[in-house]
Amino acid sequence: MQVGPQNKRGSMPPDDPADHPLFQRRIRPHRSMSAAQVRVMLVFVAIGGIVTSLPFVLIGAWPVAGFFGLDVLMVYLAFRASFSSARAYEDIRVTALDLSLRKVSPRGITREWRFNPVWVRLDRHEHPDFGTQRIELIARGDRVEVAGFLGPDAKAEFADGLGAALGRARRGVRYS
Numbered sequence: 001m002q003v004g005p006q007n008k009r010g011s012m013p014p015d016d017p018a019d020h021p022l023f024q025r026r027i028r029p030h031r032s033m034s035a036a037q038v039r040v041m042l043v044f045v046a047i048g049g050i051v052t053s054l055p056f057v058l059i060g061a062w063p064v065a066g067f068f069g070l071d072v073l074m075v076y077l078a079f080r081a082s083f084s085s086a087r088a089y090e091d092i093r094v095t096a097l098d099l100s101l102r103k104v105s106p107r108g109i110t111r112e113w114r115f116n117p118v119w120v121r122l123d124r125h126e127h128p129d130f131g132t133q134r135i136e137l138i139a140r141g142d143r144v145e146v147a148g149f150l151g152p153d154a155k156a157e158f159a160d161g162l163g164a165a166l167g168r169a170r171r172g173v174r175y176s
Contacts, residue, residue, distance in 0.1 A: 023094040023165030025158070029086050029149040038079045046072045092146060094165040096173040101137065101144060115139040117169035124159050132156040 033041070049068035056064035084106050091102040099117040104110050115137065123143075125134035131152030137144045147158045 019095055021093050021095055022168050023092070023162055025092050025161075027090045027092070027147050027150060027158070029088060030151075031082065031086050033079075035083065038083075042072065042076055042079070045075050088149070090146060092162070094162070094169055096169050099137070099166075099169070101146060113137075113142070113144055115142075117166050120166060122159060122163050122166060124156075127152075132159060135159050135162075 049072050053065035053068040056062070087104075087106045087108075089104050091100075091104075093100050094117055097116070099115040099120055101113045101115075102110060103112075116139070119139050121138045123136040123138055124132055125136075127133050132155040133152065134148075135146050135155055135158065137146055146162075147155050150158060
């Protein structure tokens with residue numbers, strides 16, 4: 001059963017070109033180690049702590065072993081915080097008639113913006129030595145940073161693609 005508008009012959013009309021994405025990305029923070037690699041590294045850190053603290057325990061300075069255990073705990077907590085912050089992401093989608101940006105925090109809090117891509121300006125903050133430092137979308141007095149957790153080279157590539165999509169959106173929809 002078909003749902004939606006139909007033409008005289010009963011078939012569905014073709015997709016509207018205005019709804020086709022010109023640019024669509026999901027950006028996530030980069031993590032250099034997987035969860036399995038972190039577990040292996042924690043095992044090695046724990047073994048190193050045990051081996052290093054063993055001589056102190058044998059000579060009677062057993063409180064030193066607790067401090068080595070604290071080191072392992074601190075490394076574990078640091079990686080746990082890193083992996084929880086990796087749950088954040090940004091979705092950006094540009095069509096000929098709409099630019100939508102959705103930012104989701106590590107806790108799942110979502111913020112969304114919608115703009116007309118014709119009126120959006122892309123502002124790139126460049127540093128001569130360090131490359132692209134910040135990318136902002138500016139529309140109706142709003143300034144929204146995008147791709148904040150990408151590195152300079154990835155930000156430049158992202159900004160180039162987004163800028164090209166905004167240019168195509170300004171040229172309008174092609175129905176032929």
